[in-house]
Amino acid sequence: MTDPVLSVENLSLRYRVPGGSLQVLRDVSLSVQPGEVLGIAGESGCGKSTLAAAMIDLTGANAERTAGTIRLSGRDILSLGQADRRRMRGRDVAMVFQDPMTAFSPVLTMGSQLVDFQCNLDGVSRREKSDRARAMLARVGLSDPDLAMTRFPHELSGGMRQRAAIAAALLMRPAVLIADEPTTALDVTMEAQIIHLLRELQADYGCAIVIVTHHLGVIAELCDRVAVMYAGQVVEEAPVDALYHDPRHPYTRALLACDPARIEEHTGRLPAIGGRLPDLTAPPPGCAFAPRCPLASDRCRTLPPPRVTIGPGRAALCHEVAP
C-alpha cells in the first residue's frame, strides 16, 4: 500500500463544556489513501463532524487535543506554524460544508470570492484566476458560469450553491476534499446529482474524498471504504461492499438493520436500536455500545474492546467479533 495522503493517529479530542469536558474523539486512527473515497458514517453525537474538522485543523476554540497526530502527506500538521497551517488549508486539503450558504460571504459576488480563494496561487494574474473559476463552475455543472460569477450567493439555488462550493474547494486542486454532510440540506433529486458529480470529479482529478454523513445510502453510492463511528470511536472499518454485506460490529449491524431504505418488505414496523448514547463527559470503562448491544457480556461492560483486524483493511472494535 502506498503512503496515505492523510492519516489520523490515536487522536483524542475533548470539548470544554460547563461542568466538565466532553470526550468527543477517543483514540481515533484512520487513514486516507491517495485517490480513495472514504466514508465516515455515524449518528449525531458520534464525533464524525469533529473528526472532519480536526482533519482540516478547524476545530472550535473550546476543543482541546489531548493526544495523537494528524499527518497530511507525511507532515504532522499540528506541529506546523499558523501560517503554514493556513496555507495547507485550501491548497492541500479543502472542505465542503452541509450548508453552502455559510461557505460564502453574503456581500460579495461568487466571482470575486472564487478569485479570492486562489490567493495562495503565486504568479497568476487576476484574469487567469477568473478564467479558472469560470472553467471550474462549468465543470461542476453550472449551466451559465458567466452569469453565476456575477451573482451573490443568495441568488443561487441550494443545489447551485453546493456545486459552487465544490468548485471553490477544487480550485486549489487539493489532495484531499473533505465533505461534511454535503447532501443533507438538499432534495433527493439534487442529492443524486451531487453524488454523481462528486464521483465524476473524483475520477477526473484523482483527489481523495472524505464524506461525512449519517446517510448510509450516500456512502453506499459513493465510497470505497467506510469507517463507522460510535461515541467518539471508530468501531468498524471496512471496504464498502464488505461493510454492507458482511457487517461485523453489532452497532454497524443494528444501524444497517434500521435503515428503512434497506427493508424491502412493507411491515409498518421498523427495527430500532433501544437505549441511548453514553454520556461522553464520563465515557464507560468498557465498550461504549455495550448497554445497547445484544451480544454484550460482563467483559464488554468492564474492559475496553480490542481492535480486531478481520482482514485486509477490515477492523472492528469489539470483544465479540472473531478475527
Add this chain to the structure above:
Amino acid sequence: MSSAGRKTVLGALLRDPMGAFGLALVVLFVAMALFAPWIAPADPIKLNVTQKFQPPSLDHLAGTDQLGRDLLSRIIFGARTALSIAVTSVGMAGLAGLILGMIAGFGPRWLDAILVLVFDSLSSLPMIMFALAVITVVGPGTGTLILVVVLVSVPAYARLIRAQTLALAGADFIVAERAMGASGTRILLRHMLPNVVGPLVILLSMDIPVVIMLEAGLSYLNLGVRPPTPSWGNILYDGYTSLRSAPYMVLVAGLPLVLSTLGFTFLGEGLRDALDPRLKGRGHR
C-alpha cells in the same frame, strides 16, 4: 443544564461582576427612595438660615445649602423624585409600547400601517426640544415631565415589540397554537407576551438613567420639578450658583446622578447578557 426560570436570570446577573454591581447600585437607590422619610437625618425642606453653607460635618454629613437645608436629606429625597418620575414615565411608556407594539405586530395590516405612521412621526421629535415646547405650553412640573417622556419614548418601545411580535408570528410554535385552535387573545397573552418582554425590560432599564438625566437637566433649568421639592437637578443648580462659597454642593449632587446612571446602565447590560438565549444552555443542536 439550567432551566429558563427567573432564578437563573438572577443567578446569571450575579455571576457577571458588572451586572451585580449595577444591581447593587439600583437596589441602593431604590431603597433610598422608598425609605427616604426614615433614613433622612433631617427635613429636606425645612429652612434654617443661620446654618447656611455649612461644609460637611458630623451634624450635616453632606453639609447644608444656601437656605441651611440638610443636603444629605435633600439628596435622599431627590432620589425619590428622580426615581418616581423615571420609573413612572418609563413604566407607563413601556406598558403603552408593549400594548401598541403587540397590536401593530399581531393585528390587521391596516392598523399596523396607521400605528407605524404614528410611531414614526412621534419619534422624529427631538426629546429636549419637544420637552421645552410642551413646558412652554403646559407649564413646568412633574406631570409635564412624565407626559413628555411617555410621548417621546413610546415609539421606540412599540417598534421593538412590533418587530419581536412580527418575527414570532411566523414561528412554528405560534402556528402550532393556531393549528390547535387557540384564540388570538390566548396566543398573544400566553405565548407572545412572555417571549417579547425580555428585550423590552432591558431597554427600559437602559432608559431610566436617560430620564433621570432629563429630569435633572430640566430641573437645573428650573423647567422641571418645582422648588422646594428636592431634585438632584435643582440641588446641582443651587450648587452651581454658589460654587465659590460652597464647592462641595456640586459634588454632592453630581455623585448620585453619576452613580444611578451607571447602576441602571450596568444592570441593563447585565440583563441583556443574562437573558441572551445563546448564553443559556440551549443544548447543542
Add this chain to the structure above:
Amino acid sequence: MTPLLSIAGICVDLQSGGWLSPGGGARVNILSDISLDLAGGETLGLVGESGSGKTTLARAVLGLQPTSAGTIRFKGADLCGPADFHAIRRSTALMFQDAAASLSPRMTVGQAVIEPFAIHHESVADRRAKAAELLAEVGLPPEMAARFPHELSGGQARRVGVARALALKPALVIADEPTAGLDVSVQAEILNLMADLKDRHGLSYLIITHNLALVRHVADRIAVLYLGRLVETGPTRQIFAAPRHPYTRSLIAAEPKPDPRRRRRDLAIKGEIPSILRRPQGCEFHTRCPVAKDICRSAAPALQALGPGHSVRCHFPETHDKGG
C-alpha cells in the same frame, strides 16, 4: 362510506412581493386543483421536493392558509368559515418538522401537552396526572413534564409533539416530515410509536415528506406533488412497483440505495425544480422529463384514472410500463 377528509379542487394563490414592489400584486399560483380523499384509519403520504406545495396543502386543510378555490369536507361537513375550522382543529393535530420549535419556549413540557384542553375549554381534573398519562403514552417518564423544550433531544421533542397531538383524541394527525433530522435508529422508534398509536386509537395520518423510504413503510396510499400539482396518486405498493408518472419514477430512482452493489450508473433526473414564479408552460415537468414530447411543452395533461384509486397526470403514462 364518506371519507374522513375530502378535499376537492383546492387552489392557493399568493400575492408576490409587497404592493409597492415593482410588478407586485401579481398572483402566484401555489397549489392548483388538488383533490384528495382520506378514509378513517388510513395513512396517506404526501410526497414532493421542497417547493412542491405539500406543507401549504396541509395548512390549507386546517384553514391556516386561505384558499382561493375548492372545498374541504371533514367528516362529511363542509368547512367554510372560521367556526368550522375551529371544529376541525379540535379533532385534528398538526405535527411539525421542527418539533422543538413547535413548543412554546417558556412553557414546560407538562404545560404544553395539556394545553389543547385549555384551548378548547375542557376541564382536566388532575393536570399533573393527565400530563403524565399523555407522556406515558409516548414512552416518556413523568419527570419529563418539568423540562423546557430547549432541554429536549430531537427524539424527545418529537415524542412530546406526538403526546400533545394525542391530547384531544384526534381523528386525523397531519405530520410534516415527522422524522426529519433524526438519526435512523430514533426515526424507527418514532415511526413505530406512530404506528402503535394508530392501531390503538384508530388514527388517520397525513404524512408530508420527501423521504420515499419512509412513506413506503408507513403509507397506505401516496400522492405525489410537483410544483403545486398532483401528478400521481395511488396505493403505495402499486406506485412503488409500477410508477406511472416520470417524476415519480425519477424520485424513486434518485433515492440512494444503501447497497454498494446497486449503484446507479446514470442520473434519473437532471436539473432543478423550477421556480414557482416561472412555472413552465404545458406540463410542469417537461423541463426535466426524460420522455417529454412536443405536446408536453404546449398542453397541460389532465389527471386520468388508470385503475382503482390510481391516477396520473401525464400525456404518456403507458409508455413507461416496461422497464420498471
